[in-house]
Amino acid sequence: MQLFDVCTKRVYEIDGEKKVKWYRAGFMKTTERGNTYIRLFHQPDVDLYVFKKEAGLPVIETKE
DSSP states (O other), X not given: OEEEEEEEEEEEEETTEEEEEEEEEEEEEEOTTSOEEEEETTSTXXXXXXXXXXXXXXXXXXXX
16 A cells, blocks of 8 residues: 655745745555545545546646
8 A cells, every 4th residue: 555645735924935834634545456545634534536537527727
């Protein structure tokens, strides 16, 4: 099994210097069978399933 941290970041400024604070939002695991799941800490009893992107699905773009 492989485990990965799922993180988010907050960019802020102190004395004119930009800083980044990272927060762990949950984790992602890939099992020996190849299944991948995401568990978010704010939804502790919910597993999100991760699938390879298939052709024909809509693309959602996000702005930073």
